[in-house]
Amino acid sequence: xxxxLKWVFWATFWTLVVAxxxxxxxxxxxxxxxxxYEKRIDPGENSLFxxxxxxxxxxxxxxxxxFFIQTRRVKGDVMVYRNExxxxxxxxxxxxxxxxxxxxxxxAKSTNEAPRYxxxxxxxxxxxxxxxFPNAISLRQxxxxxxxxxxxxxxxxxxxxxxxxxxxxxxxxxxxxxxRIDPTLEAIEDDMAERRGAVRRWFGTWKKKT
Amino acid sequence: xxxxxxxxxxxxVALTVIYVSLSFYSRAVRRSKLKKKWHDGKQLVDRDxxxxxxxxxxxxxxxxxxxxGVYVVPVVVIAVIIYxxxxx
Numbered sequence: 001x002x003x004x005l006k007w008v009f010w011a012t013f014w015t016l017v018v019a020x021x022x023x024x025x026x027x028x029x030x031x032x033x034x035x036x037y038e039k040r041i042d043p044g045e046n047s048l049f050x051x052x053x054x055x056x057x058x059x060x061x062x063x064x065x066x067f068f069i070q071t072r073r074v075k076g077d078v079m080v081y082r083n084e085x086x087x088x089x090x091x092x093x094x095x096x097x098x099x100x101x102x103x104x105x106x107x108a109k110s111t112n113e114a115p116r117y118x119x120x121x122x123x124x125x126x127x128x129x130x131x132x133f134p135n136a137i138s139l140r141q142x143x144x145x146x147x148x149x150x151x152x153x154x155x156x157x158x159x160x161x162x163x164x165x166x167x168x169x170x171x172x173x174x175x176x177x178x179x180r181i182d183p184t185l186e187a188i189e190d191d192m193a194e195r196r197g198a199v200r201r202w203f204g205t206w207k208k209k210t
Numbered sequence: 211x212x213x214x215x216x217x218x219x220x221x222x223v224a225l226t227v228i229y230v231s232l233s234f235y236s237r238a239v240r241r242s243k244l245k246k247k248w249h250d251g252k253q254l255v256d257r258d259x260x261x262x263x264x265x266x267x268x269x270x271x272x273x274x275x276x277x278x279g280v281y282v283v284p285v286v287v288i289a290v291i292i293y294x295x296x297x298x
Contacts, residue, residue: 055213088213094288097296137295 024091026123026137028149031071032115033108041066049132051084055096067098069105069136074145081122081136091123093137104139117142119149221284229280236277240268
């Protein structure tokens with residue numbers, strides 16, 4: 001039973017780690033920008049997935065206006081991105097130029113007849129059930145819908161670094177366990193076995209001697 | 211402004227912990243290396259004096275001062291991120 005519990009715990013832990021990385025690390029989409037707008041939003045249950053007010057503004061207001069960028073992805077579906085400052089907070093993109101990016105997005109609008117394609121770097125998830133949007137970070141014009149997204153060097157580096165650190169911690173934990181904890185547990189078990197033998201012998205002294 | 215201050219206070223505390231731990235660890239490694247060097251060498255003085263002198267030389271060395279790089283590196287990384295995100 002404890003094995004099952006252990007597996008459930010570690011599975012949950014690693015799922016959470018993978019989810020955090022998938023949400024936070026940057027991804028690129030090749031899109032055609034169709035429109036930009038601004039909308040007042042009231043973060044409620046989903047406030048974890050909204051950033052904060054632009055750096056320098058009042059951060060305590062419950063609802064605020066947020067920029068959005070509407071696009072059609074080359075995959076064929078539509079995608080709506082929000083465009084918010086991450087400021088000095090998490091994730092550490094240090095994005096302060098939201099309004100500039102919005103201006104670039106407005107300039108990037110094109111129609112289906114005369115399309116212009118852009119590589120939009122973003123992080124976050126789109127989930128209609130919670131009304132959360134990925135956060136656009138930057139826009140870069142590309143030649144066409146077949147343009148490559150590029151190799152995600154930063155993602156590779158961060159994930160490799162994390163894997164290395166986890167492995168280092170695990171190895172040190174194993175060494176510590178073998179050096180300290182296992183001998184102690186064995187000593188306890190030997191101790192208990194000895195005492196069980198002693199109790200049984202004491203019970204034996206009460207039996208009738210035939 | 212408050213966000214900036216908060217970030218840099220947290221960073222300062224975390225980096226100070228790392229700096230102090232790294233300093234102690236580095237000095238302990240230097241001490242054990244000195245002991246081994248004494249053991250393998252001519253042993254003109256007793257071990258404690260040898261180790262003490264070696265540690266004093268280490269305390270003034272460049273290697274020790276390089277550990278301050280722990281403060282420099284994250285600030286440089288943040289500056290580079292800010293430049294790449296906002297100005298390209």
